Amino acid sequence: MLRRRFQAMGTQIELVLDTRPSATAFRALAAAEADLRRLERFLTRFDPHSELSRLNELGTMVVGPALLEVVELALDARQRTRGRFDPTVHNALVGAGYNRTFAQVPRNSDAPPEAPARCAGGIRVDGETSTIELEPGVRLDLGGIAKGYAADRAAAILAQAGPCLIDAGGDIALRGRPWPVGVETSDGTLTLELSEGGLATSGRDRRHWTRAGAEQHHLIDPATGRPAEGDLLRVTVAAASAAEAEVQAKTLFLAGASAALEEASNDAVVLVTRDGRTLLAGALA
């Protein structure tokens, strides 16, 4: 089993390749790492020179295939989730205090959060000319879906060398053989086994901070423009891809426990409520 760990996309990344050491295996690991780092340069909102930051600044831009594809995935997800998943929450995140990398966000500050920002902003994508046009004032945050997309891409690269698992800070993509993956529950860890697709967890238990005594977190409810107030602590979803798992996890988190239990379709879903219950839904129910 070959492992490679490195820091990218604002988190710890681990590549696991279940094969014997060989030139092919090491080349695949290097290619997967290079691809993740390349995507980070395009898709992060924390680097003012990234392609995403330039798009946010200019409003209209001819973009490369990676940014175009992730924005199209995000728009498709917004349509399918009827706006619960929304890539235009950038201004709301910044208003809540998440205006720099999470490591640099002050955990406690007396400054109050800004007024809620409007979400559901207009985005027009012209695939023929590879142009993205944002409604004036609208900015994109592709954080979660970009990480899932990058993990899926890395898995596709590594899979050519053998069964593989990519752990991108909790967003997991896997291929080739059954992989046991842990899911944090309210009182321990539940282990799920799957051989294709991805898992992602959305929750308010890790990226959270306080502004003027009020707890803030990074899961913005597009309906209010504020960090979501629900009865869930975190949601884990196993789906056909890590990007799709990320979309579903965020969508179910915003839905709340009772709606999530109903809406969880064929995907395996683990819900952990704020009052300490663990609920299995979808394919696990």
Place this chain on the structure above:
Amino acid sequence: MTSHVVRLYAAAGTLAAFFLAWAGIAARPWVEPPRDPRLVAMEQREQRLQRDATLVQQVVDRRWAAYRAALAQRQAAATAAPAPPVRVVTLPPVATTRSS
């Protein structure tokens, strides 16, 4: 008298025709004038760039078509792919998913 004037005009006309012909032949209209080598180089460069641009456009078109096809395939897979079979096991996990 009349024939003298006629001869004079004829001689003058012949002389004029001779000089006109001489000037015409000396101008060598069948030979292309020498061209400015800078213009020639520029035209050659333009043709080369046009050829290169056509080739680049063909490569871009080919890659773009491949990208659109792959994107459509990935989007279809993301939305229509069945959820992967998942089961609860008691094995030690290789990795743990957590809030990202």
